[in-house]
Amino acid sequence: MKNLFKFILPIAILICSISYAQEIHNQSNALSYANEANSTEGWVGVSSGTSISSESTEAYHGQYCLKILAETDGWRRADYNFDTEVGARYKITIFAKRGTDVRQGFYIWDGFSDFVGKEIDTTEWKEYSWVLTASGTTATIKAFTGHASVAGNILYLDNVSIIKEDLISPTPPSLSSTSQTVSSVTLSWNGATDNVGITGYKVYKNGSLEIILEGNLNTYEVSNLTTGLTYQFTITSVDAYGNESVLSNQVSATITNENSESLWVSMGNNINYTAGNVGIGTNALTNYGLAVDDKIRAREIRVDNDNWADYVFKKDYNLPTLEEVQKHIQEKGHLPNIPSAKEVKANGIELGEMNKLLLEKIEELTLYTLKQEKKINNQQQINKKLLNRLEKIELIMIKKDQKK
Secondary structure: OHHHHHHHHHHHHHHHOOOEEEEOOOOOOOOOOOOOOOOOOOEEEEOOOEEEEEEOOOOOOOOOEEEEEEOOOEOOEEEEEEEOOOOOEEEEEEEEEEOOOOOEEEOOOEOEOOOOOEEEOOOOOEEEEEEEEEOOOEEEEEEEOOOOEOOOOEEEEEEEEEEEEOOOOOOOOEEEEEEEOOOOEEEEEEOOOOOOOEEEEEEEEOOEEEEEEEOOOOEEEEOOOOOOOEEEEEEEEEEOOOOEOOOOOOEEEEOOOOOEOOOEEEEOOEEEEOOOOEEEOOOOOOOOOEEEOOOOOOOOOOOOOOOOHHHHHOOOOOOOOHHHHHHHHHHHOOOOOOOOHHHHHHHOOOHHHHHHHHHHHHHHHHHHHHHHHHHHHHHHHHHHHHHHHHHHHHHHHHHHHHHO
């Protein structure tokens, strides 16, 4: 029976935890499902009359469980404290059984506005669960060995799970077909994200579930396909506790009598080449993803650039003087920082880089123009002053002539 539990329990935890996020009861101790250890870490026996220990003979799952013993009469219990977020909801699951057939239970927990106590009512392992709203920033789980306890009362706990509500589904992956045989199709995917983490994927064939994949996988071969038929594939991502994304893009594959290891990947209405570089009319690919030895016609081309020429307008920019520019032109035959005709003939130009350099020259011309405008304005002010002085001199000369 216990071996059966080992297979059923993970599925039960997953189903019961749908829409909840990562595990909060994550210490390595006797009550942990994923991190079981011979330890009581995180749990404390309250008062000197309570002892807690890791027990190996009564475990519900794995090798250990927590044993709570009332050493003296009174309200004897074990506590577990954890941090919470005010207003957040938490799903708490605990497996428990009476070690002594007396009234025992979970009572007066702290930190929740809607907690209702539950009796532990059997000497067999039983699941007890709550969905509770946090009223503070800390909470305390309390398990009592009696009501009140008598010395010698025993209570066992195991497989504690505390998970915060998660209402956010993961994003779907981007699906593609990377190869195909006479009876199979290999699917690949990437790009799925989640606020907590992706734990698996569901592959669908012609709208029906093909397989559930667990773990950080990104490829799967669908086999036993029939020649001559066309299949439609989609995939969803699943997070830690069962939230499932919407369907991915659809990939279509027609099974033929010939094997194909196509480097072209179909992604919905798009087709991608991911194995290397592409040449059209040339095999001189070097480091270019696409090399074309012919004309290209397009309505619009976007070129990304991380270092645009606005640095010209910064105060520390070293703007060459016009005399320096003139000297460079006389010696080199082209503007500073601009490739020569010989260089362009040999290497071509980079559109993004050349547009940046041309803008650099335009911005430098703007600065020269602004400086020239400033000089003109200064000269106009000087000319105006000289004109005023000349008019005064002429007026004085006229008056002298009149006196004569």
